[in-house]
Amino acid sequence: MAMKKAKGLIIEINRECNLNCKFCRVPKDNRRRAFKELESLLENKEMEDVVEYKEGKIKYLGISGGEPLLHPDILRILKLLSTKSDEVVLATNLTILNEKILDALKKLKNIYIQINLPSPNPSTYKKIVGKDTFSVAIKNIKKLTKEVEAYRVAINMVVCKENIDECKNMVKLCSQLNVENLRFHVNVGGNINHKDFLAKTMEAQDYALENDLPLVVRIASEKRREGIIPYITVDKQVYSDLFEAY
Numbered sequence: 001m002a003m004k005k006a007k008g009l010i011i012e013i014n015r016e017c018n019l020n021c022k023f024c025r026v027p028k029d030n031r032r033r034a035f036k037e038l039e040s041l042l043e044n045k046e047m048e049d050v051v052e053y054k055e056g057k058i059k060y061l062g063i064s065g066g067e068p069l070l071h072p073d074i075l076r077i078l079k080l081l082s083t084k085s086d087e088v089v090l091a092t093n094l095t096i097l098n099e100k101i102l103d104a105l106k107k108l109k110n111i112y113i114q115i116n117l118p119s120p121n122p123s124t125y126k127k128i129v130g131k132d133t134f135s136v137a138i139k140n141i142k143k144l145t146k147e148v149e150a151y152r153v154a155i156n157m158v159v160c161k162e163n164i165d166e167c168k169n170m171v172k173l174c175s176q177l178n179v180e181n182l183r184f185h186v187n188v189g190g191n192i193n194h195k196d197f198l199a200k201t202m203e204a205q206d207y208a209l210e211n212d213l214p215l216v217v218r219i220a221s222e223k224r225r226e227g228i229i230p231y232i233t234v235d236k237q238v239y240s241d242l243f244e245a246y
């Protein structure tokens, strides 16, 4: 039987990170992929056996880390990926955005940026990520949403013990920031009472709808299964293939 091909790829380009989130599963070291390695990976003919190509392009290519914006070749990498795929997905904590990177992101019409923002509250944020970078992240999100279409910017909130009561406030913050995509990830590891976590996140979704925020509940209702769901989402756009890849 022919193997079903993947629609896209998410590549870990480095492992270094300036933050230290409590829920992070990336081993902290300084390993990174060289630009040439990425180039040859994407040009490798064998890739076509495992990933679907259409007119020479993959549907989406994602980069994660560590923090990908720390990679010294990030500008070249973004450019390379944008020529090889219909959509480039960048997972970042957005605390080290500089003008050159902003400019590159602005120029990429096929970018989708997922920002790890674990709390709408500066002190909870600091407790979770280990650093006082909340205001930098917010300033950068504002810069980004001015320059890049709002639907291309998503906030990811991993729901954990520290922030479980902050889901509604995160919806409010996203509305103020003009971010249309908000995804709650319910952490499935450890001794977590999933019932409580799902109830809180669903409550925030209902709140988003009641208040007519630019958010629409998608996917969650189809995929919600008590205890086994790794995320639920409040999202204006449907990127179902992306979700399947996680």
Ligand code: SF4
Pocket: 017, 018, 019, 020, 021, 023, 024, 025, 026, 065, 066, 067, 092, 093, 116
């Ligand atoms: S920002 Fe991402 S890579 Fe860095 S510590 Fe947090 S979860 Fe890990």
